Amino acid sequence: MRVSTKHVLGSVAVAATLALSACAPSAESTDAGSGTDTIEVGVITSETGPLAAYGQSFLDGFNAGLDYATDGTGEVDGITIEIRNGDDAGDPDKAVQLTKEYIGDGVQVLTGTVSSGVALGVAEQAAQNQVLYVSGPAAADAITGVNGYTFRSGRQSMQDVATAGTFLDDVAGQKVVVYAQDNAFGQGNAAAVDALLGAGGAKVQPLLVGEDIKEFTSFSQQLKDAKPDLIFVAWAGETTGSMWQSLEQQGVFDIAPVVTGLGDVASYGAYGPVADKISFLSHYFGTAPDNAVNDAMVEAVEAAGGTVDLFTPDGFTAAQMIVHAIEEGEGDVDAMVAALEGYTFDAPKGTVTVRAGDHALVQEMYQAKLVKDGEGWAPELVAAVPAEDVAPPEAG
Structure with a gap:
């Protein structure tokens, strides 16, 4: 091993203090649990704005990953996964507004975000309202371990x-x-x-x-x-x-x-x-990874008319994590969180592990x-x- 990090304590990234107000979930969302027939996933990312290309890369991967993880059905164990897309345009305030709207409508699973500022804002809302949040390409180290409801599907700085x-x-x-x-x-x-x-x-x-x-x-x-x-x-x-x-x-x-x-x-x-x-x-x-999951992702994205890029695996991996969480937790947020902690699986970048203690994604580079x-x-x-x-x- 050329570089050892296991004895390094702490991170240089400092979580921003964000003055964001919470909103309570609707009655519909609090009724969710075992036996839920449909679970809505809110995908909030940059579809326009300066980070739109990154957002599209994430979406291409997410769509391919959802299809892969559900064998093309969009369902897992009889639970239909419905996707609700929102464009944050790289604006943290807009992202928080969308997050509040989605949570208010009963959405219990969120993903997306290519901007670290956006991710920190959404993460705070996830903690305040106890919903599962799988952050995407946003690289700030402060996202790792920010709260018990936030995970990451990409790498960090x-x-x-x-x-x-x-x-x-x-x-x-x-x-x-x-x-x-x-x-x-x-x-x-x-x-x-x-x-x-x-x-x-x-x-x-x-x-x-x-x-x-x-x-x-x-x-x-x-x-x-x-x-x-x-x-x-x-x-x-x-x-x-x-x-x-x-x-x-x-x-x-x-x-x-x-x-x-x-x-x-x-x-x-x-x-x-x-x-x-x-x-x-x-x-x-x-062409960096050499495994069947990456091959499947590349094939699916290209078949849909896209090209794999820097953040395509972050979307694919996010979909894999969410499908696993829904399969195990069946709409119960605490059960979904528990299902992801320590989860090891084969992703486009090979075998990855969601570290239980802080929800970092341990992956090859x-x-x-x-x-x-x-x-x-x-x-x-x-x-x-x-x-x-x-x-x-x-x-x-």
Whole structure:
């Protein structure tokens, strides 16, 4: 095991304090229990707005997963699963409004959400109203263990960071420079790397750059002068291309592995001519896993006219979890929660486990590279990282 996380206590992510009012379930929802004929599942995600592509990826996976887990019937043990879709447009307030509406109508199972801000708001409503909530792609570590009713079907930021550490044989005594923008996103990544890899014995040094900076030569030179063993890049926005170009021009790729997260398919062309020089940590791409469940998901999504992408397995896995919970709990929320805690099953990413203590999803991750594919780029698997090697620290 290259990176150990089991002795790391706590998470750098801090749950936001959200002033959200609760709404009581209707009489119809409180009557639910054993013998329920129909259970409605509220799927709240971004169908429009800046995260719409992520939302569509989740929905494609969810629809395929529901069909897979119910053998195409939409039913389990005589219980019909009805889906109620809602568009949060990436807006936490809108998501909470929809959540209250659904709960008021008797919905006892919620899923979706690609935004961490949205997920935290929905999670608070789930706890206040005692409904089951399976969060999707939202990666904030604060979602893990936030309450007893919230689970996650995707990975979290700490699993990304741990995967980055696997590009070193052993992080102990190694110098890791976090190259990021000086904003909440960059600062959060620097803190996460320090909390996880620093706790494993790495010396972590942040190099944070103002968002208004457009010339990166001096910063690239600072990276070289730091003599790192690994460079972790967390970057977004319009300066991304020029930042990568500067790293190449200044020879940064020659001094240490440069690691960043592999995004969705649409992002593959954003790295320009340095694409094949970057070491990528990856949550998912279609050819990374090699198992029958992933094959079934890819086939189903493509048959429906879609393409598997970064968050497709999060939707598929959410559907698998919900079907299992309904099968075991038959509409009783506490029984559904109990059914998921410690649940191990075969998902598109292989064998995954819902950790009982904090509801993290323990799953394998990937090392990847981009290779030329005609006029574009395609991901290629370098190594699958075992789930236990990148399990996040237990929350709480």
